[in-house]
Amino acid sequence: MTVLDRVFAYCDDILEGRIKACIKHKWAVKRFLKDYEDCMNNPDSLFYFEEEEGEDFYYWAREFHHVEGVLAEQPVELTDFQLFISVNIFCFKKKSNGARRFRKVYIQLARKNAKSQFLAIIASYITFLGEEKQRAYIAGWQKDQSDEVYEAVRDGIASSTLLEGKWKEAYGKIEVLNNKSIIVPLSRETRKTGDGKNPSVGIVDEYHAHQTSEIYDVLQSGMVARKEPLMVVITTAGFDLSRPCYTEYEYVSRILNPDDDIENEDYFAIICELDEGDDIKVESNWIKANPIVATYEEGLESIRSDLKVALDVPEKMRSFMTKTMNIWVDMKEEGYMSAKKWKECEVEEFDTTGRDVYIGVDLSKKIDLTSVGFAFPLEYSLHVEQHSFMPEETLNERRTKDKVPYDLWIEEGWLDVTPGAVVDYEYVEDWIMNEIINKGWNPIMLCYDPWGATQFAQNMANKGITTVEIRQGYATLSEPTKDFREYAYKGSITHLKDKVLNWAVGNAITEMDSKENILLSKKKSRERIDPIAAIINAFVQARFALTKPKGDGNVKFISMR
Known part of the structure; x- marks a missing residue:
């Protein structure tokens, strides 16, 4: 049976229900069959299908040997699930130049499903067999993450007798001798994000752990000159919905959904997760997230053990849901706000012209972020906005330290720089008045933390603004902090798609x-929260402009004019 025969049989098993799969897995299968049919029967198709490359990749994988466990020293035998992915990545080609169709790949499945080994095979296949010099970069947020895949590559090629004497390792990278291709681990932790020059392969491992898209962006931007670059993201689900991986997950989910208008012919994606409403205690559901682990008894026993621990120790459930069931869970430890609930409050635009406004300020240190928050009471809801300020001379330093795109946020209008090396409070005062x-x-009033802001408040009072001290303690802040979250969860707050504010809330x-x-x-809070702190300061007083009507629980606002 050829590789393609196995893949077609696998697709039939998925769609006919002989192999249980989640809806997004089924969408990926249907997409493959549709695209294959188009290549074969549509003369106007932009792509063709090269079956032989699927065979080549399969036999290349067999050059690798397992280095540990019960299969130690045996050749790697790709599963039908892995063959399905590899055929998608390598067999679809562009008619225009013969390059691979897919430039991006997103794979999300539970842990222990041979992710590192599969990535190692992809990286070595392209670098060893490429006609030109290939540069493969393996990127984890921390050094141990990138090292894990890099070591899998090294151990895999070291286990191959065919490759003996055809590569060398020096200075923390693998070099292929015949074409000078290299495989290098990168990480933010070791500040090795700028080393990925002109990459042909970028492998971003456990993207859910990446706090920003910094490493991804560095690799992606360096691929412009490549004929057939390949960016591969492989990850489990996570528990912080404000991170870039969740944004990517939502996007590729739309690509897969046949009823969604979003299309991207350059992007292959497959997601293996439990569907909404699936019972985690039903063992037949586990294969949805574990297409390899759940096919043999030792793997099932491992999941049973993990489940028992999660049920006995509730603190372990978050890890079980994300790592073993591959479900995104908004359970950030001690996090203030559900990212999902906050996102549901977003609006495209809002006209605040002529409205009552409560102003809150969080001046922070003069060399850091200073934020101004605005609370606008409406008839049945509250609209909030923010604007932040940073010293011009410390912008680059803060951007490097905080790992966030302050310069982009300035262009988009969420943030201003003030002249000099410290925040110019007079600039902030003038901005507010303008x-x-x-x-x-x-x-209505300006609400401020009296520590360090007395002169600022006096200046604003001299400009005709009523000012109110907001003491920074439980007695003053606890109730409004809880209320603000409650109103957001009930949908009684709106905010713009302000990246600075969303970052701060997260x-x-x-x-x-x-x-x-x-x-x-x-x-x-490991990162800055000044924008939401400023809004909470404003809300301490703005909440007195509203009452809760009996019955429906909605928030009703009464004007104080």
């Missing part, structure tokens, strides 16, 4: 006292 005048706002961590009072903690 906004009030230009938009015809009715400023960063926010709470701390709690013995009486279950909470406040946002700058000490616990």
Whole structure:
């Protein structure tokens, strides 16, 4: 039976239900069959299908040998699931230049499903057999993540007698002797993100762990000059929906969905996860997320063990759901706000002209981010916005340290730089007054933390703005911090698609006292939370402009004019 025969049989088993699969897995299968049929029967198709390359990849994989476990020293035998992925990646070619059709690949499945080994085979296949010099970069957020795949490549090619004497390892990279191709591990942790020059293969491992898209962007931008680059993201699900991997997951899910208008002919994706409503305790569901592990008894026993621990120790359930069932879970430890709930409050635009406004400020340190928050009471809801400021001379330093695109946010209008090396508070004061005048706002009051902001408040009072101190403690902040979250969860708050604010909300961590009072903690929050802190300061007073009607629980706002 040829590789393609095996793949077609696998597709039939998936669609006929002989192999249980999630809906997105089925969509990927249907997409493959549709695209193959188009290549074979449509003379106007932009692509052709080269079956022989699927065979080549299969036999290349057999040059690798398992280096540990019960299969140690035996040749790697790709599963039908892996053959399905490899045929998609390597067999579809462009008629225009013979290059691979797919430039990007997204694979999401549960842990222990031979991800590192499969990536190692892909990286070595392209680098060893490429006609030109290939550069393959393996990128993890931390060094141990990139090292894991790199070591799998090294161990795999070292196990091959065919490749003996055809490569060398030096200075932390593998070099192929005949074409000078290289395989190099990269990581943010070792500051080795700028080394990926002119990559032909970029492998981003466990993308859910990447706090920003920094490494992905470096690799992607370096591929412009390549004829057939390949960017591969492989990951399990995660628990922080504000990270770039979840955005990518949502995007590729739309590509796969045949009822969605989003199309991307350059992007292959496959997602293996439990479907909504599936019971994690039903063993027949496990193969949906574990297309390899759940096909043999030792793998099933491992999942049973993981499930028992998760059921006995609730703190372990988050890890079980994401790593073993491959389900995205919004369960950030001590996180203030559900990213999903916050995202549901987004609106494309909102006209604040002429409205009442409560202004909150979070001045922070003069060399850091300073934020101004705005709360606009409406008839049955509250709209919030922010604007932040950073010293011009520290912008590059802060962008490097914080690993966020401050320069892009400036271009998009969410952030301003002030002249000099420290935040110019007079600049901030003038900016606020200009906004009030230009938009015809009715400023009810300005709410500020008295620590370090007394002079700022006095200056604003001299400009005719009523100012109110907001003490930064549980007594003042706990109730409004809880209420703000409650209103967001009920859909009674709106906000713009402000990347700075969304970033800050995703960063926010709470701390709690013995009486279950909470406040946002700058000490616990690893990243900056100033924009949401400024909005909370405004909300401390804005909430008194609203009442909760009996019955429906919706928020009703009463104007204080």
